Amino acid sequence: MPATGTPWIKIVSLDPPSLQNNTADADRLISVLKEDLQTDQIDIDLDLLKQLPGLLRKWEYRVRCIVFKDRHRWLLTGITEAADTGPIAGLAVDLGTTRVVLRLVDLVTGDTLAESAFDNPQDAVGPDILARIHYAEKDGGLDRLNQLIVGGLNRKIASLCATIKIDPQNIYALAVAGNTTMTHLFMGLSPRWIIREPYIPVVNKPPVVKAGTLGIQLNPNARALIFPNIGSYFGGDLIAGILYAEIDKKEETAILVDVGTNAEVVLGNRNWLIACAGAAGPALEGGVTRMGMTAGPGVIDKLAIDPDTREFKIHTIEEKPPRGICGSGVIDLAAQLFLGGMIDIRGKFLPAECGSRLNEIDGLLHLTVVPSDQSGTGSDLTISQADVDSLIRSKAAMYTILETITASVGMALKDLSRFYVAGTFGAFIDPRSAITIGMLPDLPLESYKSLGNSSLGGATLALTSVDCLEEMDRIRDRITYLELNVNQDFMNRFSAAKFLPHTNLALFPSADMNRKSKE
Amino acid sequence: MPATGTPWIKIVSLDPPSLQNNTADADRLISVLKEDLQTDQIDIDLDLLKQLPGLLRKWEYRVRCIVFKDRHRWLLTGITEAADTGPIAGLAVDLGTTRVVLRLVDLVTGDTLAESAFDNPQDAVGPDILARIHYAEKDGGLDRLNQLIVGGLNRKIASLCATIKIDPQNIYALAVAGNTTMTHLFMGLSPRWIIREPYIPVVNKPPVVKAGTLGIQLNPNARALIFPNIGSYFGGDLIAGILYAEIDKKEETAILVDVGTNAEVVLGNRNWLIACAGAAGPALEGGVTRMGMTAGPGVIDKLAIDPDTREFKIHTIEEKPPRGICGSGVIDLAAQLFLGGMIDIRGKFLPAECGSRLNEIDGLLHLTVVPSDQSGTGSDLTISQADVDSLIRSKAAMYTILETITASVGMALKDLSRFYVAGTFGAFIDPRSAITIGMLPDLPLESYKSLGNSSLGGATLALTSVDCLEEMDRIRDRITYLELNVNQDFMNRFSAAKFLPHTNLALFPSADMNRKSKE
Numbered sequence A, B: 001m002p003a004t005g006t007p008w009i010k011i012v013s014l015d016p017p018s019l020q021n022n023t024a025d026a027d028r029l030i031s032v033l034k035e036d037l038q039t040d041q042i043d044i045d046l047d048l049l050k051q052l053p054g055l056l057r058k059w060e061y062r063v064r065c066i067v068f069k070d071r072h073r074w075l076l077t078g079i080t081e082a083a084d085t086g087p088i089a090g091l092a093v094d095l096g097t098t099r100v101v102l103r104l105v106d107l108v109t110g111d112t113l114a115e116s117a118f119d120n121p122q123d124a125v126g127p128d129i130l131a132r133i134h135y136a137e138k139d140g141g142l143d144r145l146n147q148l149i150v151g152g153l154n155r156k157i158a159s160l161c162a163t164i165k166i167d168p169q170n171i172y173a174l175a176v177a178g179n180t181t182m183t184h185l186f187m188g189l190s191p192r193w194i195i196r197e198p199y200i201p202v203v204n205k206p207p208v209v210k211a212g213t214l215g216i217q218l219n220p221n222a223r224a225l226i227f228p229n230i231g232s233y234f235g236g237d238l239i240a241g242i243l244y245a246e247i248d249k250k251e252e253t254a255i256l257v258d259v260g261t262n263a264e265v266v267l268g269n270r271n272w273l274i275a276c277a278g279a280a281g282p283a284l285e286g287g288v289t290r291m292g293m294t295a296g297p298g299v300i301d302k303l304a305i306d307p308d309t310r311e312f313k314i315h316t317i318e319e320k321p322p323r324g325i326c327g328s329g330v331i332d333l334a335a336q337l338f339l340g341g342m343i344d345i346r347g348k349f350l351p352a353e354c355g356s357r358l359n360e361i362d363g364l365l366h367l368t369v370v371p372s373d374q375s376g377t378g379s380d381l382t383i384s385q386a387d388v389d390s391l392i393r394s395k396a397a398m399y400t401i402l403e404t405i406t407a408s409v410g411m412a413l414k415d416l417s418r419f420y421v422a423g424t425f426g427a428f429i430d431p432r433s434a435i436t437i438g439m440l441p442d443l444p445l446e447s448y449k450s451l452g453n454s455s456l457g458g459a460t461l462a463l464t465s466v467d468c469l470e471e472m473d474r475i476r477d478r479i480t481y482l483e484l485n486v487n488q489d490f491m492n493r494f495s496a497a498k499f500l501p502h503t504n505l506a507l508f509p510s511a512d513m514n515r516k517s518k519e
Helices: A025-037 A047-060 A131-135 A141-163 A179-188 A236-245 A327-339 A351-357 A385-408 A423-428 A431-436 A454-464 A469-478 A488-496 A509-518 B025-037 B045-059 B128-135 B139-165 B179-187 B236-245 B327-339 B351-357 B385-408 B424-430 B431-436 B454-464 B466-478 B489-495 B509-518
Strands: A009-013 A043-044 A064-071 A074-081 A087-097 A099-106 A111-117 A171-178 A223-226 A254-259 A262-268 A271-277 A299-305 A314-318 A358-361 A363-372 A381-384 A420-423 A446-450 A479-481 B011-015 B042-044 B064-070 B074-081 B088-097 B098-105 B111-118 B171-176 B223-226 B253-259 B261-266 B273-279 B299-305 B312-318 B358-363 B363-371 B383-385 B418-424 B448-451 B479-481
Touching: A009 A025, A025 A043, A025 A047, A025 A064, A025 A074, A043 A047, A047 A074, A064 A171, A087 A141, A087 A179, A087 A236, A087 A454, A087 B253, A099 A141, A099 A454, A099 B139, A111 A141, A131 A141, A131 A179, A131 B139, A141 A179, A171 A179, A171 A236, A171 A454, A179 A223, A236 A254, A236 A262, A236 A420, A236 A446, A236 A454, A236 A469, A254 B088, A271 A385, A299 A327, A299 A363, A327 A385, A327 A431, A351 A358, A358 A381, A363 A385, A381 A385, A385 A488, A420 A423, A420 A454, A423 A446, A446 A454, A454 A469, A469 A479, A509 B236, B011 B025, B025 B042, B025 B045, B025 B064, B025 B074, B042 B045, B045 B074, B064 B128, B064 B171, B074 B171, B088 B139, B088 B179, B088 B236, B088 B454, B098 B454, B111 B139, B128 B139, B128 B179, B139 B179, B139 B358, B171 B179, B171 B236, B171 B454, B179 B223, B223 B448, B236 B253, B236 B418, B236 B448, B236 B466, B253 B358, B253 B385, B253 B424, B261 B385, B273 B385, B299 B327, B299 B363, B312 B363, B312 B454, B327 B385, B327 B424, B351 B358, B351 B363, B358 B383, B358 B454, B363 B385, B383 B385, B385 B479, B385 B489, B418 B454, B424 B448, B448 B454, B454 B466, B466 B479
Parallel strands: A043 A074, A087 A171, A171 A223, A254 A420, A271 A479, A420 A446, B042 B074, B088 B171, B171 B223, B253 B418, B273 B479, B418 B448
Antiparallel strands: A009 A064, A064 A074, A087 A099, A099 A111, A254 A262, A262 A271, A299 A314, A358 A363, A363 A381, B011 B064, B064 B074, B088 B098, B098 B111, B253 B261, B261 B273, B299 B312, B358 B363, B363 B383
């Protein structure tokens, strides 16, 4: 009695009941699925059980089954007529603090059916994790935060389904990757102890529950898989990233960096995994400069300075008039200022080289990036010495974190064969610029790979790969979490990294050469 | 980190969180339980997860855990303070067609806390299975039947808890044993196909669900275990009986007989199990004679006839004035009439021996068992020739079923070392009388053992023994179900058994001797 289809969809033909074969409806169906799935445990929900006798008879014992794999058992979550080719979908969610991204996946083919995103409505309560955690401790605060995200998801699910004309009832699985706080708020779990020493989440490996238990309106039997976390500061989004980059499967040692307010770093291969997280400074997500902002229309994301004319060539998102600069733009700017000799190896403006672009405002040197007559705001877009100093501290912190985690396993950064950069930061950053300022190590450019939304990518994998839940648990359990102690060693590394590109130029042969060529 | 207590109750002390040990609350608790229970899967419900951080901190990481074992995983269903010695209870239910019996069990000690019973309120719809199945097919019929039993149980649970002053919230597990139709109606599953060839239940092995999913008001995380069935006519009550009698565990071959409208029989030992069910006739449950009734106050349950004076010595339940006779009384009566020479080997009244007790009413011979001046009804309590004939057919059917199932495995009835008689019938019947009339085989009296309410006994075991669910599944899967074909062989056996005690007196040496001594 072979069944056909992808791992989650099984088309089965049952022997109709007879006096010689009078097994019950559910057990008859399950025994065929057990054989097909090579498992000895398949559970079925009571409400599906109630419909089974009518449906099996109506469809003459030929049915399409939708299954789901929990940690130690399979679940039958739905059945349709065997010949039904209607959609059977899964929903992958990247549950970001700022932005939530949804992807509807066809569970038959694994193809993407639709994608959409919305701003996390919890922003109404507070823009960052800390503000939301404090709000959650107020009376009714946790409930409100929970309802904001659940309500937002339900509205987005409804509209996303409407655009491709499917019923949310056809969604049988949900996979959610997010940081530890966002997943806690989504499950209605108190984040109170996440920010208090010793920083304890309620749960590391959330149970698989019905989506309806979480208030998410999909098929009543749809199951929700929420990515596990390593701890308060290393969430399921990172586990999703590892899964997506397949770091845990490869012989070669790779590193994955996700930069937000924190830099979260994973280093490893199929034999071992080590992770750490540390404050790399807000410079890298656009929060540091007065002109800094997150990526959006009119934001400078690329910048070059002509070495001869010192003309600034800027590129803005959607090529709108410039309104500000994002992380990748700031890194380009610093790299270009350095290569152009307008800042020294400490990042200080060289007035003789900057010329009229440099002005003192309130006693602080400011470099005009875009003069008011070319900007989208009507004012000069400037970067101050303090902004550059801050960026240098951020890039030094980042490099120190990378050096520390690599050294902790007895490796050097140059030994890495693959460097993954996750998220928006990874999508926009020019590795050349990052190497030039010594934020990222001086590896061959082809070693760098932008992962895009690896959190969403991992969540999508969880919907399409059958052993994903086991794999993510295994990843979680295998990761050694390295506490970054700000000890003398760390401070020495940090001090050495506070130069462009680094005190030890031998670590940056290519950057060194570029700079030399300008001199 | 050893935990103490019975299989379901674990008192654990957790290492409090620290920077060196910052596992999440749930995972910290579960890892200790996993070690204690030697398992790699323990699930926890979302609502308990929500309470966990507050409770663990309040109780300083010393807690009493209530666990439950599903088929392939353990579940954490509740926690209390470690020092809490308040009740943690389980509820065993014998879900009978006529009568429902509840037993509250202390999950710490395994002791019975309280017992109670009530008439199955589905009786309002119909007294028997068939009537209820037909009713279930009407609009709203299944829902009503389901609500009747669920509502009845909830009311009884509330009153039972009130008598011993515990809160139903303290009940964390429910085990229900009943016939296939009763368990289907309890779960809200349609019994429609149970009575239609080829007689297919919705489910053989019901899933473990939350009691609340079934509408039963216990602790919100309480799990409900419903005994599996072999098919439409061999239910979980019998599986409970096998479990309770431990037939599947012993080297010696035993037989278990449960007599209601059907006689349900299991034969086996730890190596094999075979079962069958057949109509043994209603005589044995008191439904055959006009004076017959189920056991209750004033019902004749024992009867002896003085061999010299032919005086009838009757015993009634609660020693109230006689109002009728139950199955065990009828069997005593037939045995005594036979031993006293008042009926012949075909069961026909012998007028010369019966004397004035024998009268013709409406052309049919009736024997007065209790004259009107001694009866509780004011009328004569009589038994007619038709009643005796019916009893003889019933007893012959029973003996034939026993002979057939035993012969099917190449054994003779005399080879059985243990004969269990279940239910009310088993509790009241005098094996001597049953042997005398040839209903039960002529085994040494010490082979016979009344099991009492083995359905309730099995359900109780399920609440107190840790591997019970696996064992009942194993029993279910191992049983070979023997279809009783009414073929020539069967009819030949039946004809031979329609004599008192049997055509072949060699099968009944002791009965034969008793009778001879009277002649």
